[in-house]
Amino acid sequence: MLLLKALPTPVSLQKFASRYPGTDVQAISDFVSLLRATSDISLALDRLLGQHGLLQGRWWILVLLFREDDLTSSPSDLAEKAGVSKATITGFLDGLEREGLVIRLPDPDDRRKYLIRLTASGLQKLDEVTPDYNRKVHAFMSVLSSHQRTELLDSLATLVSHLEVMR
Numbered sequence: 001m002l003l004l005k006a007l008p009t010p011v012s013l014q015k016f017a018s019r020y021p022g023t024d025v026q027a028i029s030d031f032v033s034l035l036r037a038t039s040d041i042s043l044a045l046d047r048l049l050g051q052h053g054l055l056q057g058r059w060w061i062l063v064l065l066f067r068e069d070d071l072t073s074s075p076s077d078l079a080e081k082a083g084v085s086k087a088t089i090t091g092f093l094d095g096l097e098r099e100g101l102v103i104r105l106p107d108p109d110d111r112r113k114y115l116i117r118l119t120a121s122g123l124q125k126l127d128e129v130t131p132d133y134n135r136k137v138h139a140f141m142s143v144l145s146s147h148q149r150t151e152l153l154d155s156l157a158t159l160v161s162h163l164e165v166m167r
Contacts, residue, residue, distance in 0.1 A: 004039075007032055048136055052129040057084070057092045062101065062126055065118040072117040074107070101125055 008016075008029065017023040042056070049059050064081050065071050073081075079089040093116055096102040101122035107113035118126075144152065 004032060004036055007036060044140075048133065049129065052125070052132070054125075054129065057082070057088070058096055058101075059129070061089075061092050061096060062118065062122055065102065065116065065122070066126055070117075071123075072105070072115050074113065074115055078116060096122070
């Protein structure tokens with residue numbers, strides 16, 4: 001993912017507006033600021049998880065498995081819940097399996113398939129990371145009041161509900 005570090009200046013935005021009539025300079029500025037903020041937050045999460053030998057993809061797989069009553073899921077369900085391709089989930093699972101954090105088990109309903117289960121080591125990894133994650137997410141989010149959080153989340157939900165205009 002390309003991270004735009006240099007946000008557009010008013011001068012550069014005016015250059016676009018003069019070449020491309022109808023450019024809403026404020027909308028473009030706000031949009032790239034939103035993209036930049038989400039990129040920075042994602043990078044901060046990667047740094048936090050990296051201190052524990054994880055990146056987001058592998059972390060979310062462990063979390064998704066923990067959410068299951070029997071700590072088990074199919075690779076396709078994990079891919080769906082994580083919003084990644086089956087090829088991507090396979091890469092995550094291969095690495096997690098190498099580290100002993102998950103195991104592949106035969107699917108009792110279909111011999112051609114397998115299931116993924118969180119291991120004791122995987123649960124131990126969650127036990128190691130989650131308190132630090134919880135503390136740091138709390139500290140990060142606590143800079144906003146409850147009202148500010150609600151407004152932010154409502155605004156983001158409104159934007160997400162209109163993603164079709166970006167197609």
